[in-house]
Amino acid sequence: xxxxxxxxxxxxxxxxxxxxxxxxxxxxxxxxxxxxxxxxxxxxxxxxxxxxxxxxxxxxxxxxxxxxxxxxxxxxxxxxxxxxxxxxxxxxxxxxxxxxxxxxxxxxxxxxxxxxxxxxxxxxxxxxxxxxxxxxxxxxxxxxxxxxxxxxxxxxxxxxxxxxxxxxxxxxxxxxxxxxxxxxxxxxxxxxxxxxxxxxxxxxxxxxxxxxxxxxxxxxxxxxxxxxxxxxxxxxxxxxxxxxxxxxxxxxxxxxxxxxxxxxxxxxxxxxxxxxxxxxxxxxxxxxxxxxxxxxxxxxxxxxxxxxxxxxxxxxxxxxxxxxxxxxxxxxxxxxxxxxxxxxxxxxxxxxxxxxxxxxxxxxxxxxxxxxxxxxxxxxxxxxxxxxxx
Amino acid sequence: xxxxxxxxxxxxxxxxxxxxxxxxxxxxxxxxxxxxxxxxxxxxxxxxxxxxxxxxxxxxxxxxxxxxxxxxxxxxxxxxxxxxxxxxxxxxxxxxxxxxxxxxxxxxxxxxxxxxxxxxxxxxxxxxxxxxxxxxxxxxxxxxxxxxxxxxxxxxxxxxxxxxxxxxxxxxxxxxxxxxxxxxxxxxxxxxxxxxxxxxxxxxxxxxxxxxxxxxxxxxxxxxxxxxxxxxxxxxxxxxxxxxxxxxxxxxxxxxxxxxxxxxxxxxxxxxxxxxxxxxxxxxxxxxxxxxxxxxxxxxxxxxxxxxx
Ligand SMILES: Nc1ncnc2c1ncn2[C@@H]1O[C@H](COP(=O)(O)OP(=O)(O)OP(=O)(O)O)[C@@H](O)[C@H]1O
Ligand SMILES: [Mg+2]
Numbered sequence: 156x157x158x159x160x161x162x163x164x165x166x167x168x169x170x171x172x173x174x175x176x177x178x179x180x181x182x183x184x185x186x187x188x189x190x191x192x193x194x195x196x197x198x199x200x201x202x203x204x205x206x207x208x209x210x211x212x213x214x215x216x217x218x219x220x221x222x223x224x225x226x227x228x229x230x231x232x233x234x235x236x237x238x239x240x241x242x243x244x245x246x247x248x249x250x251x252x253x254x255x256x257x258x259x260x261x262x263x264x265x266x267x268x269x270x271x272x273x274x275x276x277x278x279x280x281x282x283x284x285x286x287x288x289x290x291x292x293x294x295x296x297x298x299x300x301x302x303x304x305x306x307x308x309x310x311x312x313x314x315x316x317x318x319x320x321x322x323x324x325x326x327x328x329x330x331x332x333x334x335x336x337x338x339x340x341x342x343x344x345x346x347x348x349x350x351x352x353x354x355x356x357x358x359x360x361x362x363x364x365x366x367x368x369x370x371x372x373x374x375x376x377x378x379x380x381x382x383x384x385x386x387x388x389x390x391x392x393x394x395x396x397x398x399x400x401x402x403x404x405x406x407x408x409x410x411x412x413x414x415x416x417x418x419x420x421x422x423x424x425x426x427x428x429x430x431x432x433x434x435x436x437x438x439x440x441x442x443x444x445x446x447x448x449x450x451x452x453x454x455x456x457x458x459x460x461x462x463x464x465x466x467x468x469x470x471x472x473x474x475x476x477x478x479x480x481x482x483x484x485x486x487x488x489x490x491x492x493x494x495x496x497x498x499x500x501x502x503x504x505x506x507x508x509x510x511x512x513x514x515x516x517x518x519x520x521x522x523x524x525x526x527x528x529x530x531x532x533x534x535x536x537x538x539x540x541x542x543x544x545x
Numbered sequence: 546x547x548x549x550x551x552x553x554x555x556x557x558x559x560x561x562x563x564x565x566x567x568x569x570x571x572x573x574x575x576x577x578x579x580x581x582x583x584x585x586x587x588x589x590x591x592x593x594x595x596x597x598x599x600x601x602x603x604x605x606x607x608x609x610x611x612x613x614x615x616x617x618x619x620x621x622x623x624x625x626x627x628x629x630x631x632x633x634x635x636x637x638x639x640x641x642x643x644x645x646x647x648x649x650x651x652x653x654x655x656x657x658x659x660x661x662x663x664x665x666x667x668x669x670x671x672x673x674x675x676x677x678x679x680x681x682x683x684x685x686x687x688x689x690x691x692x693x694x695x696x697x698x699x700x701x702x703x704x705x706x707x708x709x710x711x712x713x714x715x716x717x718x719x720x721x722x723x724x725x726x727x728x729x730x731x732x733x734x735x736x737x738x739x740x741x742x743x744x745x746x747x748x749x750x751x752x753x754x755x756x757x758x759x760x761x762x763x764x765x766x767x768x769x770x771x772x773x774x775x776x777x778x779x780x781x782x783x784x785x786x787x788x789x790x791x792x793x794x795x796x797x798x799x800x801x802x803x804x805x806x807x808x809x810x811x812x813x814x815x816x817x818x819x820x821x822x823x824x825x826x827x828x829x830x831x832x833x834x835x836x837x838x839x840x841x842x843x844x845x846x847x848x849x850x851x852x853x854x
Contacts, residue, residue: 156619164642164645362646363598
């Protein structure tokens, strides 16, 4: 039997036993229901009717008003016009959110909107302004009203957005990162706990007499990791199904999803192997969380940086560091600040790190699981390596 | 002797403590081999080294005349002193899985597990979780885990610890059956009296060194010591001028160690002058008496060691 078969046997046991536990199925069911609801409910609510906007207009709106209202359906919205006497009042209403947008007509037309909002409506208002300017120009060129009407009697262009907006990409990547982050954290604790239990139940010695530490440790990582990915799949199936049948999913989710998977899987392998090695150091189960603290701290910090400033220079550096890149890179991809070189280098570094951690980790694991009686320091175990060489 | 398992020149330190010092061990087939010694002698450490769980500082483990490989070891069976088993896994599943780790396919593993559970009287508990079994039953599952792949080499670390007399008898039968089929068996114990009649060949370790080794009967016969066993409790002053010492006394009577010049009947007469003796015998030393002689320690030290185990 080779190392691969041994790893697979260990992983297989891990998976079988986890799917035999009721809690696993409960978690899957809850996630499936929650995620389905999150995908379906906004749809049901959204189908009640088009979005409606209030637009404040200052000035003579005889042409502008109807034009804007006519453009409404093109952006899937019902637009109603409120006439306002004075620009300051209009500005205040926009600021308070009473109206979506205010338009100041006149020689120097202005659109007032709260920053970052109602991109489509602003587009529609600009189009209406342009239309109005054009019709005035035609009128002064001597065309009759009927002729002008004929010029504009073309169906409004339907607006179809292809490019994704940064805001929605950020939103999607945040939701995804949060799910992946929470999952990694849970699965990591699960691996460390599993190893600690095997150590305290003394099963490790039975197993180490049959299987080398490497396959034993990595088998556990693969088994628990696949179990975690199965749970993740339950959470992601509804949005993916919807994507596949062509629903209008939050834009950016698809790309972020596919890209994240590589880093997620590799990152999980790295974190879980570390977690397994650390779990071997404890003497009692209760010590697991304290021995894991450095690892969880790194994970939390990486998550925070990824969500707050992935495009900063700190974020750029952390995108290369194997422990932080699994969280950093997917976010950077989602907001479009990563370069192809960065992706390649970061994946290569990550794979090298996994190789190293599996080697060193399985030696730590092999030494530590048969040393019982007290909580071990990493230093003690590493010191016994030197012993060997001397 | 190319068919056996052996260790040569094994040394192991933990920090500054020398736990094994140049230890040799031979396990030929067809005999019950005992690795004996008091607590902390290094028995478990040596067994871990045999199985590659620990890498020794020096020395080699050989199998059939060459260095043992991982594949060789995978065909052996090991029951560690610290029993270890997945408590939340079903008995039969667990045994099948362990058989597969040893390289059997699933069907063969399952068949072996079924047979073995039958033999060990656990057939009706096959679907139970190990955690739901009694301590003695779990102990038998542990033995089954070491034997499920029908190994040629079976190594049992303190197999009798915590067993009642019926279970001791049962396990002894399993052990004898195993070696009678021409296979190898090594067991360890710190309770020398318990394995006195089971072990055919012993290696006695003390503070990490081999202090005595060989065929038990030959060792006893070669010893110049003779003991007089009487079924009364002897007081020291009864012995008078007879050159003998009280080796041990317990509820069943006393054992007197006779000096080489002493006539056994003279010692018996000295005791009979004070009490009625209905049962007696002149005997070779027991394993613990052999150990005490080579270790040069007081009887209390060994008893203390056994009591704390
Ligand atoms: N992993 C370890 N790290 C440090 N010291 C150890 C380790 N394993 C064993 N020792 C020490 O080595 C010595 C021998 O231990 P070992 O378990 O081999 O004895 P033993 O003969 O099996 O004793 P017992 O009859 O109590 O089972 C003891 O002093 C023990 O404390
Ligand atoms: Mg021991």
